[in-house]
Amino acid sequence: MSKPPALPPTTLRGIKLKAKTLSRELNIPHSEALEIASRLSGYQKFQHARRALKSSSDVMPPSPKIDPEQNSPAENSRAKGARMGIKMNTANDQNGVEWNADTYQKGMGAEPLKCSHCCTAVTFNIPHTREMYDKPVLVPGYFRLLPKGAHAANCPFGVDDEVNKLAKSSEGLIESIQQDKYRMRLVMIKEALEGGTPKNPEPSGTRAQTGRTYTSNPGLLPAYINSASRALKLRAMCESNRDIEQHLELIFEGNVKVSWDQFYFESARHMEAYHAISQNSTQHPIALEGQVKSIRTELKGDTTKNVMNLQMNPFRIDGDDANNGIGLEVSVWAPQGAWLRGINPGDEVVVLGMWKCNPGSASPAPIQGGRFMTLTKRRLSLSLVLKAQITKVESVLT
Numbered sequence: 001m002s003k004p005p006a007l008p009p010t011t012l013r014g015i016k017l018k019a020k021t022l023s024r025e026l027n028i029p030h031s032e033a034l035e036i037a038s039r040l041s042g043y044q045k046f047q048h049a050r051r052a053l054k055s056s057s058d059v060m061p062p063s064p065k066i067d068p069e070q071n072s073p074a075e076n077s078r079a080k081g082a083r084m085g086i087k088m089n090t091a092n093d094q095n096g097v098e099w100n101a102d103t104y105q106k107g108m109g110a111e112p113l114k115c116s117h118c119c120t121a122v123t124f125n126i127p128h129t130r131e132m133y134d135k136p137v138l139v140p141g142y143f144r145l146l147p148k149g150a151h152a153a154n155c156p157f158g159v160d161d162e163v164n165k166l167a168k169s170s171e172g173l174i175e176s177i178q179q180d181k182y183r184m185r186l187v188m189i190k191e192a193l194e195g196g197t198p199k200n201p202e203p204s205g206t207r208a209q210t211g212r213t214y215t216s217n218p219g220l221l222p223a224y225i226n227s228a229s230r231a232l233k234l235r236a237m238c239e240s241n242r243d244i245e246q247h248l249e250l251i252f253e254g255n256v257k258v259s260w261d262q263f264y265f266e267s268a269r270h271m272e273a274y275h276a277i278s279q280n281s282t283q284h285p286i287a288l289e290g291q292v293k294s295i296r297t298e299l300k301g302d303t304t305k306n307v308m309n310l311q312m313n314p315f316r317i318d319g320d321d322a323n324n325g326i327g328l329e330v331s332v333w334a335p336q337g338a339w340l341r342g343i344n345p346g347d348e349v350v351v352l353g354m355w356k357c358n359p360g361s362a363s364p365a366p367i368q369g370g371r372f373m374t375l376t377k378r379r380l381s382l383s384l385v386l387k388a389q390i391t392k393v394e395s396v397l398t
């Protein structure tokens, strides 16, 4: 699934070729693609790239020596670890000048750069692309800590400080286990969600009801969900699951540790979430991150039938039948239309809860003569108990 990260071009010709690809893939004008490709290569504008590279045709540009550690962090961090911290969009240089990640390029400020709040050393991550729904999306540049670096206590960019605040208001959902280490009890979220409201049963509900004693307090559900939602926001501001994992561990029934990879699924891993849920290997709440595709309210005039669908990944070939394509649709049902107000197509959200799956069945593809003769649409669905189970995410802390 994960491809080795492609290095940004280092020649004018390379930048132009990259722009061609980007223009096609992102469906943007060539001129705009040239600007993006130039930024990917460490230049602020295409004009700069052209000026710098023209005179010394086909040599390395001056500033962006590509350090593989810093390129495509989402891919690398999972494999290599040791990259901590929230993305920041401002930093100060040694002369006290504040720089903004949108316009910064390596070498502009007097390095090493510093956190604008606590002065710990930070570095600049150049803009890069990552795959989302099989298309490259631009991840803007940002500042981050150096490996093994840490923000000072009370720095708003420190994860520790944020988790610490979170723990204090979480009614026991998140507890401190040692210095800089916290744990979140997923079982409390599950029990509160299931004990809270049987008022909106999902029509296609298949989940077995098991006898269970509730140790958590359903009355505290809003507090649990709000705390969990803040933890998810924090995760979304980090590059990878590993970044948050070292500070906030997840435990389920019997104090079994759950890895963040089994709890938090970005869009590219939706099918993995489906497999975990359908094979019943995951019974704890899980969080799915994705982009909102559509919001429909009051289906067939029923005020309790409101649904938000996430963008689907393309259909993939069925391992058992090469003529069949398999896709996955993620749907979130709300008992009131108002719960979905303020969320718009294109927004990035994380939805936390107990998901149900439906394997679907193969039906003729709507367009014949395409890649697949039949399509199977699998489904993951969730009925909201609280609006706060949906968290809108921002990728950079400002």
Ligand SMILES: [Zn+2]
Residues within 6 Å of the ligand: 115, 116, 117, 118, 119, 120, 151, 152, 155, 156, 157, 158
């Ligand atoms: Zn700081």
